[in-house]
Amino acid sequence: MNFRSDNEVGAHPAIIEAVGRAFAAGPVHSYGGDEWTQRVVQRLRDLFEKPDLAAFPVTTGTAANSLALACCTPPWGSIFCHPNSHIAEEETNAPEFFTSGARLFRVEGPGGKIDPRKLAGALAQPVYGVVHYPQPSTVSVTQATECGTVYGPEEVAAIATSTHRHGLKLHMDGARFANALAFVGCTPAELSWKAGVDVLSFGATKNGAMAAEVVVFFNAELAREFEFRRKRGGHLLSKMRLLSSQLEAYLTDGLWLANARHANAMARRLVAGLTPLKGTQLLYPVEANEIFVVLPAHMHDALAAGGAQYHPWPSDRPGERAFRLVTAFDTSAADVDQFLSIAKAA
Ligand SMILES: Cc1ncc(COP(=O)(O)O)c(C=O)c1O
Incomplete structure (x- = not known):
């Protein structure tokens, strides 16, 4: 992940x-x-x-x-x-x-x-x-x-x-x-x-x-x-x-476009599973392969403990913790789904 x-x-x-x-x-x-x-x-x-x-x-x-x-x-x-x-x-x-x-x-x-x-x-x-x-x-x-x-x-x-x-x-x-x-x-x-x-x-x-x-x-x-x-x-x-x-x-x-379509599709899959969860909020519309999202602290902690890796990102609002997640040509649907199941459980 x-x-x-x-x-x-x-x-x-x-x-x-x-x-x-x-x-x-x-x-x-x-x-x-x-x-x-x-x-x-x-x-x-x-x-x-x-x-x-x-x-x-x-x-x-x-x-x-x-x-x-x-x-x-x-x-x-x-x-x-x-x-x-x-x-x-x-x-x-x-x-x-x-x-x-x-x-x-x-x-x-x-x-x-x-x-x-x-x-x-x-x-x-x-x-x-x-x-x-x-x-x-x-x-x-x-x-x-x-x-x-x-x-x-x-x-x-x-x-x-x-x-x-x-x-x-x-x-x-x-x-x-x-x-x-x-x-x-x-x-x-x-x-x-x-x-x-x-x-x-x-x-x-x-x-x-x-x-x-x-x-x-x-x-x-x-x-x-x-x-x-x-x-x-x-x-x-x-x-x-x-x-x-x-x-x-x-x-x-068309390898270049196939790779990009896959990366974008994995980002959409992540967003579709993540944004209905309480306390999450997108900072920007997700249009390519990068997701900027606010996660509740307990969800982030569970994801980190479960082995998910992603970067923190500055947020304008005090007390809020935002993160950047990036998908790529080789991101697997299984990794996305595992990430989502940890987030949902949290
Ligand atoms: C938007 C953008 N432009 C250019 C680059 C150039 O990167 P590099 O010089 O690391 O190959 C990057 C790398 O992250 C990027 O995100």
Whole structure:
């Protein structure tokens, strides 16, 4: 009953086997000149219905976000993001470092989503071209958000409209893009470039890969400096097939979406069993694979004693204990049901 994080789970067997096969293939071109990397780019072009997109594998979500943001944001630029966003809270100033000094501005909104009206207000400040102020350059949204909610295509489009009106670029941290897409049920294109996203950090690590993310530029002109930045940042792997073989398997036969649908379904199963129980309360609607919930103390104690693992989470209301539970591609229905039976007994 490990519901601590989708970073703690292992990798899908099809992905592990793909890496084994790629390395058993003998010598191949290095630094991304290999056939796996070329096929991944082609698969992404097909998947996103965008034959001119540019895509580059990296090992971590932090690298994907920071390198993508650095391609959109000069050192004197600013990035607008939600106060809970991973780039603002949990990347140890990597975006500031990789942009060589850009400033992050927090734009509030409920449920981890940037409020489009607040964003429009923030972007309307008379700072453009004024040498004394950071220059607005990029807006970054997280999909699914750090609160487990999902932006629909029209919500992304509303943010993209004010972003582009002022000449900024729209970045999407898609560490859980698959879970978001599985919830919305539209096409990958509709949830990204057709809604106005310029560059996507497309995650795989949390959803069945060992460690692999890919930065997808829908506006290929923006990618001009990417390869230099990735190399300078120490993220150009000589044996790039390590990442590309994972990503190819991830994108084969819909594995990425099947994994995400399963993780989301396990989250729904947990919520369906948990929320009718007295004293429980969701902090946010559960739309992807993360659940933020208040549990009564005796229930939490019984679950902990029974071996359930999950993280505490800050709650705004004094005396209340909230927790985060995360499901993943390999969460079993039996684990969910065992968790629920302990909770019900308590
Ligand atoms: C929303 C989000 N973005 C990005 C990341 C990047 O993670 P890492 O650099 O640990 O691979 C994470 C990891 O937890 C995340 O939750």
